[in-house]
Amino acid sequence: SQPGATQSNAWPARPLVWGDINFLFTTDTHGWLMGHTKSRPPEPNYSADFGDFLSFVTHMKEIAQEKGVDLLLVDSGDLHDGTGLTDGSPTGQPNAHEACSNKFITRLPYDVLATGNHELYKYSSALDTRQNFVPHWNGRYLTSNVNVTLYQQPDMGISAPLGARYRKFTTLQGKHVTAFGVLFHFTWNAPGTIVQSVEDLVEQVWFREAIADPPDLFLLAGHMPVHLEEDPDVNVNDWPIVYYAIRQVHPTTPIFIFGGHSHKRNCTVMDEHAIAVQGGRYMETVGWLSANLTEDGGYSRRYLDTNRNTYQYHTRLREESFDTAAGLKLTNDIAELANKWNLHDVFGYAPQDWYLDRVDYPDKQSIMTLFLDEVLPTVMRLGAPERSHIPLLAIFNRGSIRYDIYHGAFTRNDQYTVLPFKNDFFYATVPWAVGKRVVDGANKKREDEAQLRNARRIMMPSLRHTQGQESDAVVMQKVFSGPEEQLTLGYVTQDLCDGYADDTIHLDIGGMDRADDYMSSPPPELDDDDLIDVIFPSFVAQPIVDVLNKLFPGQNYSIPTLPIYCGIQSDQVFEVYARHMWN
Numbered sequence: 001s002q003p004g005a006t007q008s009n010a011w012p013a014r015p016l017v018w019g020d021i022n023f024l025f026t027t028d029t030h031g032w033l034m035g036h037t038k039s040r041p042p043e044p045n046y047s048a049d050f051g052d053f054l055s056f057v058t059h060m061k062e063i064a065q066e067k068g069v070d071l072l073l074v075d076s077g078d079l080h081d082g083t084g085l086t087d088g089s090p091t092g093q094p095n096a097h098e099a100c101s102n103k104f105i106t107r108l109p110y111d112v113l114a115t116g117n118h119e120l121y122k123y124s125s126a127l128d129t130r131q132n133f134v135p136h137w138n139g140r141y142l143t144s145n146v147n148v149t150l151y152q153q154p155d156m157g158i159s160a161p162l163g164a165r166y167r168k169f170t171t172l173q174g175k176h177v178t179a180f181g182v183l184f185h186f187t188w189n190a191p192g193t194i195v196q197s198v199e200d201l202v203e204q205v206w207f208r209e210a211i212a213d214p215p216d217l218f219l220l221a222g223h224m225p226v227h228l229e230e231d232p233d234v235n236v237n238d239w240p241i242v243y244y245a246i247r248q249v250h251p252t253t254p255i256f257i258f259g260g261h262s263h264k265r266n267c268t269v270m271d272e273h274a275i276a277v278q279g280g281r282y283m284e285t286v287g288w289l290s291a292n293l294t295e296d297g298g299y300s301r302r303y304l305d306t307n308r309n310t311y312q313y314h315t316r317l318r319e320e321s322f323d324t325a326a327g328l329k330l331t332n333d334i335a336e337l338a339n340k341w342n343l344h345d346v347f348g349y350a351p352q353d354w355y356l357d358r359v360d361y362p363d364k365q366s367i368m369t370l371f372l373d374e375v376l377p378t379v380m381r382l383g384a385p386e387r388s389h390i391p392l393l394a395i396f397n398r399g400s401i402r403y404d405i406y407h408g409a410f411t412r413n414d415q416y417t418v419l420p421f422k423n424d425f426f427y428a429t430v431p432w433a434v435g436k437r438v439v440d441g442a443n444k445k446r447e448d449e450a451q452l453r454n455a456r457r458i459m460m461p462s463l464r465h466t467q468g469q470e471s472d473a474v475v476m477q478k479v480f481s482g483p484e485e486q487l488t489l490g491y492v493t494q495d496l497c498d499g500y501a502d503d504t505i506h507l508d509i510g511g512m513d514r515a516d517d518y519m520s521s522p523p524p525e526l527d528d529d530d531l532i533d534v535i536f537p538s539f540v541a542q543p544i545v546d547v548l549n550k551l552f553p554g555q556n557y558s559i560p561t562l563p564i565y566c567g568i569q570s571d572q573v574f575e576v577y578a579r580h581m582w583n
């Protein structure tokens, strides 16, 4: 682990069940290669870093070989955006260049990787991925429906697949695998990148040809949730389209789906021979899935907390013999980069914990309450003193706020874990009669668009997994025999497959589904004719401009003519606040 990380004192409840085909899977790691280093619960659950993970995977692959079975390592995208290692480069290099392309993730023996939406928000990230990350993987980075346009000679104007379209390979134990990497129909991608809809993907001649021959199994890695979600932003499950396209040709060939994007642990069984799993977020979870293809013996899934106890328990290794030389080197190299980029510099001391998912606005412990009521208005005023004579309404898309803040030192790295995105703040000065309706208007627009998308959505078939008939509660009691007060805080997953899948038994940390994306600082008391500065991040400028134009016809707002409110960008807001208020 990284220096100073607080180790977990909890342990897995029971060994993994191996099959003849086994998978370890990650998704939405978002740069959390240092692991979680804080001491407040549940952070120690996730205190292993990528070096520990490398040692774990290396040992697990050896165990698989000893058992004469296969173990494949899969990632479902969103490596970018989320910590100082991906976003805190002092040199302005492409996002995640050091963490992904040059140094760290390439050291893991992934068999299949897929791209996420966060790899495509900036053209520079996508190009860097293609030029510096993809070549390392030698056909294992799969982007079945994503292209990038090349603007350098001799490829001027050519639109080329970002990675490989698909991969056919034979495992060490001789199983024939056909693999795809699919991204949901993402539309907020940077100019110069192209995301083909999943409907169109499955109609392509190359796709039809690629699925024609029956493999022993289909492996579908992709950045979309395995189950429909409440939140319209992540409610983008196009898996059924791929599933049915394959099932039309191969009614019983096993299909293994590895999803992502909604940051949740999840699982669903589509038919006797098809299962979809998903491993959470931020290197909190390493997923495990096993199956017996030869005996047709069902599945076993597990969500592993990422700490050294977990890794040592499942590899049956003691502390002294667990680390591999390559794992230790990766740990050291990550620590070195974090130091070089001053990620541990302290901006101030947070006086309490604030949570992203456990509670919601306006709870005093919600990070949205801190951000909207305190941080955003304070920092906007500090950044634009010349506009202090006009009241402000600061609008924000909550999807930009990514993580908790814990009591104690608030560092440069924490700033990126809370808000990694570099967006400008635009503003429009409007009468309060208009300003007070912008948030509702933007949320309604988002809802309407989601409903339109969902109107033509094919539902994922769901077969309640029939192995291990016992209820979750009974299984849990069996696997944990100690008193409840010994349990630590963590995930208690309710997915759509039978049995209890969390590897370590916890007291439920709880969590909520996000509702509205657009929120604002507290509205001032004004008359309808009073003027107000409506401030919003550049990332959501287009929907806000659309709403403003609807509410205030004749003004013809457009992004190029919008003034910038202050010189502070969104990824600096917490630094400015912490330096002023927590120092």
Ligand SMILES: Nc1ccn([C@@H]2O[C@H](COP(=O)(O)O)[C@@H](O)[C@H]2O)c(=O)n1
Binding pocket: 078, 117, 118, 121, 233, 234, 261, 397, 398, 399, 400, 421, 422, 423, 539
């Ligand atoms: N420049 C950006 C890029 C993204 N966002 C926010 O991230 C959300 C998507 O994140 P997922 O992990 O759900 O894929 C997106 O909806 C935005 O809220 C941003 O604010 N600025």
